[in-house]
Amino acid sequence: MCELLGMSANVPTDICFSFTGLIQRGGKTGPHRDGWGITFYEGKGFRTFKDPAPSSQSKIAELVTSYPIKSCAVVSHIRQANRGGISLENTHPFTREIWGRYWTFAHNGQLSGFESLDTGHFKPVGDTDSEKAFCWLLNELFKHYPQQPDNMCEVFDFIASRCDRLRALGVYNMLFSDGDYVMAYCTNNLHWITRRAPFGQASLIDQEMTVDFHEQTTPNDVVTVIATQPLTNNECWHKMAEGEYCVFHFGEVYCHNHTSVS
């Protein structure tokens, strides 16, 4: 299994605090030794840092925590390999273009019978179930919507219907983003929290570190963090249900399929 981390915010925000917690799980407080990656959006462009080395020992991970890049949308992943060898091309997140936008994908879980998925002209480069699922999803999107429709809620509902099919093949927790929207789809392990004024203090579970968000934010900031497991032990995280999806747009819930989300 792997761990996912995502962020959606209404102002460019640095994710150093959450990322510091996450990378401890890459070989230190967690068993996810088989690589890590993080994608930051800046407008329609993005930067990805990744490494097949364990995140807790990675020089590039150190760089990312010491050189804060501010972004409104982030997708990150640390890996414990099950399908596919340990290599750069098998390291999440994966990014491809569709509709003139870069879409970024990370997956936690394991699928069976994924080999026969038809990915059309989106050919996987590596040999993971995850990249294959990503390519299949893009091909389904491209077949259904050759052009990007105006109604993005309809698009995310369609994506969720295809995620349901992938969930039938095994465990499928997913983050998916184009830099404006961040979609979370859950099989069994995904939590999120939205922080807004009045901001308080938060303490990391995986490392002795406390941050006072009040000192780092303005009263209008809205920041949602999505993670496989809660990263802090003094805040209340929403636990997502099986088959639930939730799409965030600049920090706020944009659309979802469960009435329990308000």
Place this chain on the structure above:
Amino acid sequence: MCELLGMSANVPTDICFSFTGLIQRGGKTGPHRDGWGITFYEGKGFRTFKDPAPSSQSKIAELVTSYPIKSCAVVSHIRQANRGGISLENTHPFTREIWGRYWTFAHNGQLSGFESLDTGHFKPVGDTDSEKAFCWLLNELFKHYPQQPDNMCEVFDFIASRCDRLRALGVYNMLFSDGDYVMAYCTNNLHWITRRAPFGQASLIDQEMTVDFHEQTTPNDVVTVIATQPLTNNECWHKMAEGEYCVFHFGEVYCHNHTSVS
């Protein structure tokens, strides 16, 4: 105009020396203040570092020079914007998948009448002539070769024929790589050099720095560097002619269209 830098080597080699020379031209010894980027391959995977900030002032460029990543294929670019604003999505190199491989592209020059090029399902994300040309090239490749053929010389000859068409629209110097092959196509400014045993010393033009390759290499190493202008002042660089292309494969010339290349 921009500056290109490429490398093809038969053993993973760090490009720090050449990159140190190049980034001085990003706002210091040259006028290329509008961003820079570098893509390193590692097998079928790649890493890209890029920044819309001038390379001579970029923290990320500093990181790249201080944290040598060894690679057999590198494509790099520093930008002086002509078409398209200064933004991350307009910063070269650009990378897209075709035939289950990641292909990376960087362009130096300026094109007219590029707006009508048909890019098929490869939609540009930014608004540069370069990314549009890249997408058009991939679409031409995809239409002509839905699957990757065995004869790659034939493929590169086809690519060169399409580069000739782009050259009819203006200045088109290009680097193009999938991590195994590095192709250089010239309109007016492109030089290359192959270093092999016996290795000597080289001195950078743009910064007081000399390296003794003999100390850093083994007798079997073969390393080709391609650059808009020669980066060293005590070595003999091949100047490419208009319409000339040359493809390198792990350091050695693989195919080309000019008999003067031996």
